[in-house]
Amino acid sequence: MQAVLISDSSGLGVHVLRLPEPQEAGADDVAALVQGALTSAALLGSSPLRGAVRLEAGARRLSLTPLRELREGLANQQLELVQLTSSHPHTHVAAAALGIDSRWPHADDPNGGHGGDGDPAVELVVHQGTLRSGDHLQVAGTVLLLGDVNPGARISAGGHVLVWGRLRGIAHAGCHGDSTARIVALQLRPLQLRIATAVARGPEGVPPQGLAEEARIVNGAIQIDPAQPSWPLSG
Template sequence: MEIGPGTELEPARGALLVADESGRGSHRLVLPASCQTPLPALVQQAIDSGALLANRPIEGQVLLEAGAWRIGLSQLGELQRTLNGRGLELVTICSSQPHTHVAAAGLGILSQWPNSAAPTSPAKPDSDLQVHQGTLRSGDHLETSGSVLLLGDVNPGARISAAGHVLVWGRLRGVAHAGCQGDNFARIVALQLRPLQLRIAGAVARGPEGAPPAGFAEEARIVAGAIQIDPAQPVWPLSG
């Protein structure tokens, strides 16, 4: 059996490892629509099967086509380590799941939406989560009745508010108000949290002035009646 560029290498459990046709050592790793096998084990099987069929180690860069898989930060980190241990580098994730995009951003991995288009309406599994693509500029105000995930920056002079959590995949430098209907458990999370003003329910605070911690997203929450800013938890507080 001859294995060449473009040949699809399929393990028994349904994941596909597809060699790049250009022969540059780049591969597509396509996850099945659903599977009971844990993700790292599923990926390990795909690599093993690909190497067996190709009769050589599979190395190079990987585009992970994750579809609707909901992959958290810790799970994605484990997957990244699994690939690195086999000489593979996860460079891009294609996903239709906002949670997976957030996790990718937390690890500095490039992510993209299918057909290069982010959803403009709430994701079905999370009916109270609104996803908005694009930077908010001075004078803009984005307000939602649930939680909001912004794929972009909030510039000085812009405002973002939500009855639930405010999640910013980018720099938050304007004004953010989470729990605007009185939810004291709401959080504000951003890749860089340097706002002019933060509000959670009735609590108000100014953003920190120092440099953000390297490699961490940041979150603001109410602790003992006051807003406290810390490195974000491994799982962002998305609803659902």
Template sequence: MNSNNQKIIINIGDINDPKWKIGFKNKLKMLRSNNLEIDSENIDLSCKDISEIIEIVNQYDCKITGFCSSSPKTIVSSQSLGYKSQFSIENNSKNTSDANKKNLTFSKTHFHQGTVRSGEYLESPGNLLILGDVNPGAKVSAEGNIIIWGKLLGIAHAGTKGNSKATISALQLRPVQLRIAKKIARGPKEKPQLGHAEQAKIDSEEIIITPLLTTQFNS
């Protein structure tokens, strides 16, 4: 048994069933003293639900190392309780992560709607599309590209697995820090012009910011 990275899957609908705890406890009995990563699939878990899960897990001497889920609500809730959380994509993401490196445009994109606020952290194994602002103090990262339909005022990290072709685009690019693959850059000091979307990418070993031209996508 792989004791470091056991995954427990709570199935959809179980949380609404009053008996889900029993099933969950039975699973825990078999895995005593392990580090767990909880995969809650697409179920929305509130902070309260997660606290309950943590309590149960603690009873069985297990430790939660992180959460993964395809529900943004669950991700944000577990984030706010201080757990490492990752967006999962519902299909098997292992195959797509190889494809990511070859062709970014065909990889999965995770979509988040709403403001990402200070202290929150979004992570995606594919691309990340955010409809809303990324506020100062928030962090977003993706293995692929990051596109923000709003202001980027926090930290963004594209190409987390080393893809240096990844880009970060936003309607207003005023980040605290930008990271692409292994390069790190501080955000620009001067305010950008309003009404011009911009893109950050790596050009000759430096992160540069250029106006976002839609014609680039046609080629």
């Protein structure tokens, strides 16, 4: 299947780039799909498309590098990627890191199925910005914070707590009783950790260089280890 670039017909000035659903993981090159869509649009149109683009990625997983390359490929054609819709949580994480507005598809959207992982709108909340002393961020599902959690700040989630930065405040994962939840941070030096009903103090000493850490419950107690290569993003 091919990607399709649909010119704006609503008067809003936003074109739609629709990616095909992946047949199997890693089976196709997203950059090549986009280039094919641009070529087809150029052949069909009387003039080149210009302006803003909304990407409909469906259940396709786009990590940081492919999404950045996709945006740069569009920019080379004077097209600006301003928004995407996706039902894959990893794609939302990459979009947030690049500052791209990302949204979950509507339940009645035939092009944006969930891909069998439950309701992602409940599972993952992406928050951009540092939590400062006195702030408390609490979500029903998993939370990914792009920033730091300073001393005196708290972050709580019914699922996992993921901090793309320094965690130095208080973190509570599985706050509704999920003992399988984890706390992951690029620098894990909190004042206090809580997972479900288990409580622990943060580790002392200098954190390891270039190594993210995760806290999870092992044999009834919170244990801190090097983080797994793939962070948990859904239950």
